[in-house]
Amino acid sequence: MNKYDRITPEGTRDSLFAECTLRRELENRLHRLFTARGYSEIITPTLEFFDVFSRKAQPFPQEQMYKLTDAKGRLMVLRPDNTVPIARVCATRLKDVALPLRLCYNQNIHVISPSLKGRDDEITQAGIELIGSDSRMADLEVIAAAADALAACSDTYTLELGNAGLLRTLTARLPADTVEQLRDCIETKNYPALNDLLDSLPESGETAVLRMLPRLYGGEEVFSKASALCPDPAFTAILDDLHSLWRSVAQFAGKDRVTVDLGMMHRTDYYTGMIIRGYLSGAGEEILSGGRYDKLIAEFGYDVPATGFAVNIDAAVKVLGKQQAVSPDAISVSNVLIWAAEGCEAEAVRAAQSLREKGLIVEHSLSETLEEARSYASAHGIDSVLPIEQTKEG
Numbered sequence: 001m002n003k004y005d006r007i008t009p010e011g012t013r014d015s016l017f018a019e020c021t022l023r024r025e026l027e028n029r030l031h032r033l034f035t036a037r038g039y040s041e042i043i044t045p046t047l048e049f050f051d052v053f054s055r056k057a058q059p060f061p062q063e064q065m066y067k068l069t070d071a072k073g074r075l076m077v078l079r080p081d082n083t084v085p086i087a088r089v090c091a092t093r094l095k096d097v098a099l100p101l102r103l104c105y106n107q108n109i110h111v112i113s114p115s116l117k118g119r120d121d122e123i124t125q126a127g128i129e130l131i132g133s134d135s136r137m138a139d140l141e142v143i144a145a146a147a148d149a150l151a152a153c154s155d156t157y158t159l160e161l162g163n164a165g166l167l168r169t170l171t172a173r174l175p176a177d178t179v180e181q182l183r184d185c186i187e188t189k190n191y192p193a194l195n196d197l198l199d200s201l202p203e204s205g206e207t208a209v210l211r212m213l214p215r216l217y218g219g220e221e222v223f224s225k226a227s228a229l230c231p232d233p234a235f236t237a238i239l240d241d242l243h244s245l246w247r248s249v250a251q252f253a254g255k256d257r258v259t260v261d262l263g264m265m266h267r268t269d270y271y272t273g274m275i276i277r278g279y280l281s282g283a284g285e286e287i288l289s290g291g292r293y294d295k296l297i298a299e300f301g302y303d304v305p306a307t308g309f310a311v312n313i314d315a316a317v318k319v320l321g322k323q324q325a326v327s328p329d330a331i332s333v334s335n336v337l338i339w340a341a342e343g344c345e346a347e348a349v350r351a352a353q354s355l356r357e358k359g360l361i362v363e364h365s366l367s368e369t370l371e372e373a374r375s376y377a378s379a380h381g382i383d384s385v386l387p388i389e390q391t392k393e394g
Contacts, residue, residue: 011121099132
């Protein structure tokens, strides 16, 4: 027996039966939600050239991408992100299409996650991208769709708002490696490590705010706390814009479901403005994430703004499975078991087709005798057995 022939690679797993049904229902629900808003589906290759993800912002470290080579020896990767390939498509095949573009997708990404985090390396995402507008209405359209996507998963959800420009403003004069360390500390809310790092920097208004940034989350009161910490005009302008956005979102989503997190940031460092995250009750990790990325598509030669989000289908299914008490090993139960006597097989197939057209789940018996078929039905919880036999006249 081979060492690895009975297990899946690290970060991957098998999905069975009822879990697959729940996953497909959620994917269909989200697809209907997106298309009802005028979004058209797009599918990009699982395999992409490494160069597609070797961008100026470098949000995808080499060690976190699955790499391989093609027949010509060129370096390829399994797609670690869905937005970047869509940006490539917009700058090439869709460059001459009238703006705005509304695109949606449902496909996998592959990311090598640190082993101790216990996260999946293969993740299914369903999301939208709104290309070609930097208007407030574009952001609100995407956030409203995000709220509806969370509601399609569960009634108990929370939507968090932030802005990527806050950290960039506060760290504009710091070296890139220091900024990356700050990002790690703030994202994980590692206060001791953050304070140690900031102690090594010259004291300023920016460092004072950076010390507090991971704590600046909650309701509307966060904005007044933050504005009192830093009078810098650029910081204040971003804060006021985020506050205005929060008020608008609270009007259609409800104040109790909308929070603000000034320390929010994404590993994918292409976001330039508002950023969002969505959570469901019972889940520690975010179910939804996204935001505005106005410079990414320009790296492919087409300078247009964009905004969007993605739903982590795998994470959502885990939560829904717990809420609905779904056993991943549960097998679909048929309504009718059809047993065919010898010579009546074709008639049994026609009978099954007729019953399925009426909405029943119909299974063919593979048992030799009718008695065995009835025993099988009883053991598997099948409602009734329909024998198909030749009449005496036949």
